[in-house]
Amino acid sequence: MAAYIVLTSRFPIDPSMMTSVRDLLVDDVRTRYLIDIDQQEILQLRAYKNLEDFSAHANELDNDWNQFSEFMTGDVHRELLQYVEAQAGDTPS
Numbered sequence: 001m002a003a004y005i006v007l008t009s010r011f012p013i014d015p016s017m018m019t020s021v022r023d024l025l026v027d028d029v030r031t032r033y034l035i036d037i038d039q040q041e042i043l044q045l046r047a048y049k050n051l052e053d054f055s056a057h058a059n060e061l062d063n064d065w066n067q068f069s070e071f072m073t074g075d076v077h078r079e080l081l082q083y084v085e086a087q088a089g090d091t092p093s
Contacts, residue, residue: 003047004083005054009064011042012074021071
């Protein structure tokens with residue numbers, strides 16, 4: 001999942017609800033999910049081509065919160081990361 005912009009979102013989940021949440025997680029071309037058992041949270045990675053692409057899909061942030069809110073034990077933590085380096089000869093697409 002190479003991308004120029006990556007949004008990481010951490011959703012703290014009630015441990016008793018982790019199995020229910022796992023059934024909701026569906027990866028797609030731009031989105032990947034990881035489960036952190038130790039921290040009891042879902043890590044979501046969303047890839048974007050540029051900031052304009054991120055802005056065009058900003059409504060998905062509310063959709064994510066609505067999808068997971070009933071299972072959450074705290075606030076969502078998000079970070080927007082920008083491409084910083086690559087192997088020699090690589091360029092962001």
